[in-house]
Each structure stands twice: as structure tokens, then as C-alpha cells.
Amino acid sequence: MTTKNKPPFRYDIVGSFLRPAALKEKxxxxxxxxxxxxxxxxxxxxxxxxxxxxxxxVGLKAVTDGEFRxxxxxxxxxxxxxxxxxxxxxxxxxxxxxxxxxxATVRISGPLGFGAHPFLDHFRFLKEAxxxxxxxxxIPSPSxxxxxxCVREKNYQPIDLYKDEAELFHDIALTxxxxxxxxxxxxxxxxxxDDTSWGEFCDADKRKAYAERGFDxxxxxxxxxxxxNLALEAKPADMTITMHIxxxxxxxxxxxxGGYEPVAETLFGGCKVDGFFLEYDSERSGDFQPLRxxxxxxxxxxxxxxxxxxxxKEADIVARIQEASKLVPLEQLCLSPQCGFSSTEEGNLxxxxxxxxxLQLIKKIAEDVxxxx
Numbered sequence: 001m002t003t004k005n006k007p008p009f010r011y012d013i014v015g016s017f018l019r020p021a022a023l024k025e026k027x028x029x030x031x032x033x034x035x036x037x038x039x040x041x042x043x044x045x046x047x048x049x050x051x052x053x054x055x056x057x058v059g060l061k062a063v064t065d066g067e068f069r070x071x072x073x074x075x076x077x078x079x080x081x082x083x084x085x086x087x088x089x090x091x092x093x094x095x096x097x098x099x100x101x102x103x104a105t106v107r108i109s110g111p112l113g114f115g116a117h118p119f120l121d122h123f124r125f126l127k128e129a130x131x132x133x134x135x136x137x138x139i140p141s142p143s144x145x146x147x148x149x150c151v152r153e154k155n156y157q158p159i160d161l162y163k164d165e166a167e168l169f170h171d172i173a174l175t176x177x178x179x180x181x182x183x184x185x186x187x188x189x190x191x192x193x194d195d196t197s198w199g200e201f202c203d204a205d206k207r208k209a210y211a212e213r214g215f216d217x218x219x220x221x222x223x224x225x226x227x228x229n230l231a232l233e234a235k236p237a238d239m240t241i242t243m244h245i246x247x248x249x250x251x252x253x254x255x256x257x258g259g260y261e262p263v264a265e266t267l268f269g270g271c272k273v274d275g276f277f278l279e280y281d282s283e284r285s286g287d288f289q290p291l292r293x294x295x296x297x298x299x300x301x302x303x304x305x306x307x308x309x310x311x312x313k314e315a316d317i318v319a320r321i322q323e324a325s326k327l328v329p330l331e332q333l334c335l336s337p338q339c340g341f342s343s344t345e346e347g348n349l350x351x352x353x354x355x356x357x358x359l360q361l362i363k364k365i366a367e368d369v370x371x372x373x
Contacts, residue, residue: 002372003372003373004370004372004373005061006240007061007062007134007136007190007240007242007274007275008240008242008274008275008277008298008300008334008336009060009061009062009334009373010334010335010366010367010369010370010372010373011059011060011061011334011335011336011359011362011363011365011366011367011373012060012061012062012277012300012334012335012336013055013060013062013064013136013336013337013340013359014138014192014194014244014277014302014306014336014337014338014339014340015064015066015067015073015136015138015192015194015244015340016064016066016067016073016138016339016340016341016342017051017064017066017067017068017340017341017342017352017355018066018341018342018350018351018352018355019047019066019068019342020047020050020352022043022047023043023044023047023068026039026040026043026044027040044068044069045125047066047068048065048066048068048069048125048126048129049129051063051065051066051068052065052126052129052130052133054356055133056133058356058359058360058363059363060133060359061133061134062133062134062135062136062190063126063130063133063134063135063136064126064135064136064137064138065122065125065126065129066342067138067340067342069122072104073138073140073194073340074140074144074148074194075104075105075106077117077119077139077140078106078140078144078145078148079106080117080118080119081112081113081114081115081117081145081175082110082111082112082113082114082115082175083108083109083110083111083112083113084106084107084108084109084112084145085106085107085109086104086105086106087104087105087106087107088104089104089105105148105153106145106148106149107149107153108145108149108150108158108159108162108168109159110159110161111161111171112171112172112174112175113175113178114175114176114178114179114182117179117182119137119139120182120183120186123135123137123183123186123187123188124186124187127186127187127188134189134190135187135188135190136190136191136192137183137188137190137191137192138191138192138194138244139179139191139192139193139194140193140194140195141193141194141195141197141228141243142172142173142175142176142193142224142227142228142231143195143197143224143227143228144194144195144196144197145172146168146169146172146224146227147196147197147200150165150168151210151215151220154213169223169226169227170227170230172227172231173227173228173230173231174230174231176228176231176234177230177231177233177234178234180231180232180234180235180239180241181234184236184239188239189238189239189240190239190240190242191239191240191241191242192241192242192243192244192277193228193241193242193243193244193273194243194244194246195243195244195245195246196245196246196247197224198221198245198260198263198267199245199246199247199258199279201217201220201221201262201263202247202258202259202260202261202262202263202286203247203258204258207262217262218262218266221263221266221267222266222270225266225267225270225271228243228271228272228273229270229271229272232272232273240274240275241273241274242273242274242275242276242277242298242300243271243273243275243276243277244276244277244339245260245276245277245278245279246279246338246339247279247285258286259285259286259287259289259290260278260285260286260290260291261286261289261290264290264291264292264293265293267293268290268291268293268294268295268297269293269294269295271297273297274297274298275297275298275299275300275334276294276297276298276299276300277300277302277336278299278300278301278302278338279302279338279339280301280302280303280320280338281302281303281304281305281306281337281338285338288323288324288326288327289327291324291327291328292327294327294328294332296332297332298332298333298334299324299328299332299333299334300333300334300335300336301320301321301324301333301334301335301336302336302337302338302339303317303320303321303335303338304317304335304336304337304338304358304361304362305337305338305358306337306338306339306340306341306350306355306358308350309350309351309354311357311358311361312361314361314364314365314368317335317361317365318365318368318369321333321335321365321369330369330370334366335362335365335366335369336362337358337359337362341355
């Protein structure tokens with residue numbers, strides 16, 4: 001049988017990896033003004049080349065740069081969009097169950113656009129380092145800009161240009177159209193949109209709190225899917241764009257809980273991404289029943305956790321894949337960790353050796369389950 005040669009792959013990754021100690025030290029030195037930006041970039045380049053070599057060694061069919069140039073999985077990208085400004089914050093925009101990230105946020109300050117975004121050079125370096133292996137780029141989903149600036153922010157005041165929210169949704173979508181075209185022109189054929197909004201919309205407590213502030217989350221979900229679909233109109237036929245849905249991943253903690261049912265029909269039934277990377281590593285993600293709304297999208301089951309070092313039992317993971325296949329055909333399913341290993345530069349509470357062991361387990365299981373893995 002031929003091997004599945006189009007992403008997402010039977011064994012795949014979300015994107016981020018634990019930052020090596022040497023890179024963390026250089027970043028701290030740069031923040032303290034002890035080294036130059038060029039010194040930091042040299043270390044990033046070195047560590048990314050080393051990471052890519054290790055990703056290839058473990059057998060991955062698509063490699064990332066581990067998000068090694070970022071502090072956060074999302075804010076670095078959003079802050080470098082035209083019309084977006086990073087601002088200091090007193091506290092994080094959502095509360096994690098335990099340790100809290102360093103507080104920062106973004107606000108919309110002018111007309112939105114992609115512009116000469118630095119992440120394009122990040123991707124070009126990754127593609128060159130990857131060689132013949134497919135390079136995967138991860139960026140925050142369009143909905144994250146609206147969620148952070150306009151929903152989580154209790155004192156949001158739209159600028160004059162975006163007093164009509166429909167104009168804002170439209171411009172976010174067009175900005176992402178520009179991003180998709182730019183990454184494609186740089187050689188990207190595998191792009192992932194990372195999105196925690198759906199995790200929040202699945203959480204009963206958060207739904208209640210947002211409703212009390214006047215938000216209709218069912219309508220907002222429809223608006224987000226329409227915005228994402230408009231962005232996807234720029235996607236060429238030979239480019240794969242997936243979405244990763246998460247309930248929070250900082251220092252092995254989380255901030256949302258609840259199954260996919262509240263958003264399943266709107267999201268799975270309506271969003272035109274090529275695949276969904278879905279968190280399914282704990283009971284907080286609910287059961288597989290919401291997958292009945294999946295159409296032709298690939299579903300990458302995040303059954304192996306990146307939060308804890310213990311290796312899952314192979315038989316347990318295989319049984320869960322078989323359970324999911326009652327709702328989505330096995331040929332539409334794949335396997336990955338539920339999230340990255342380091343959604344922020346601090347990283348989850350496991351070692352690099354344990355991180356790679358998780359990926360080796362995923363590969364072994366996939367090869368046992370799928371003949372085309």
C-alpha cells in the first residue's frame with residue numbers, strides 16, 4: 001500500500017518543542033541587553049537546525065521550527081501584523097489552573113494588514129533547514145485576534161474604522177488572505193491555524209460569564225467560521241491548512257474544560273479547513289460524539305498528552321482510535337499529541353528525552369493502526 005503523502009500525516013505534531021537551555025539563556029541575556037539581536041538569532045538558527053535534524057531522525061514527515069523564535073504561540077505573530085500593537089497587561093487574558101504566563105496582550109490600533117511580516121523569514125529559514133522534508137508553519141487563527149482584543153478585553157473600545165464589527169471581521173479575513181498568499185509564495189504548503197477560542201466556547205463556566213457580559217457565543221462562533229472561511233478563499237489547491245484546537249497549554253496547565261458539542265455543528269460542519277488537530281488527552285475534552293458533524297476534513301486525534309512525561313499505554317490509544325472510527329472513517333483519522341510541548345517559551349513539565357519518547361510512541365501506534373502510515 002502506498003504511504004499517505006499529503007498532510008496531515010498519520011503521525012503528526014502540533015508544532016512547539018521544549019526550548020533548549022542554551023536558547024533560554026541567550027533569550028534572557030538579550031532581554032537584559034547583554035547580547036545583540038544578531039547574537040540571539042545565531043543561537044536560534046543553530047538550535048532550529050539541530051531540532052529539525054532530530055525531528056527527521058524520529059521519522060516525522062513534516063517538521064517545524066519548534067516556535068523557537070517566539071515567546072508565545074500567538075502574541076508574537078499578532079503583534080507584528082499591521083494595525084496591531086502589543087501592550088503590557090496587569091494579568092493574562094485568561095486564568096490558567098496554576099502558574100500564569102508573563103502578562104501581555106495586543107490591541108487593534110489601526111487598519112489591519114499582513115505587511116512585511118517577520119514570520120515569513122522564519123519560515124524561509126525553516127524550509128531551507130528542512131531540505132527535502134515538508135516544512136510546517138504554525139500561526140494563530142484569525143479568531144484569536146478578535147477574541148483577545150474584543151471579547152476577553154472587558155474595556156474594548158473599537159477604533160473609528162472598526163465601529164462596524166462586520167468591517168473588522170472582513171479586514172481580519174483579508175489580512176489572513178494576505179498571509180496565506182505570502183506563506184505560499186515563500187514555499188509553504190502546510191499551514192496550521194492555532195485556536196483556543198473553541199476551547200473557551202466549549203467551557204460551561206466561560207459560556208455563562210460571556211453571556212452575562214452580553215455575548216451570544218453561538219452567533220460569534222458562526223461569525224468566526226465565516227471569517228476563517230473567507231480567509232481560506234486564498235488557499236491554493238496544493239496547500240494544506242489545518243486548525244489546532246486547544247484548551248490551554250502553559251507549564252502543563254490549562255484554562256478551559258468541556259466537550260466539543262457546543263461548537264461541533266458550526267465548526268466541524270461548516271469550517272473549510274483541510275483538517276482538525278483535536279485535543280483528546282483527558283476527560284476535559286469530552287467524548288467523540290461531536291465528531292459526527294465532521295464532513296470530509298481529516299481529524300488528527302490528540303490522544304497522547306504533551307503535559308506529563310508518563311507514556312500512554314499503546315493498547316489504550318489504539319482502542320480510542322477504534323472508538324473514534326465509529327464516527328469518522330479510519331482513513332480520515334490521524335494521531336498526534338494534543339498540543340505542542342512548549343506553547344510559551346517556558347515549556348511543559350517534562351524533559352526533552354521524554355518529549356521525543358512521546359513522538360516515537362505516536363509513530364509506532366500509527367504504523368500499527370494504518371497500513372499507509
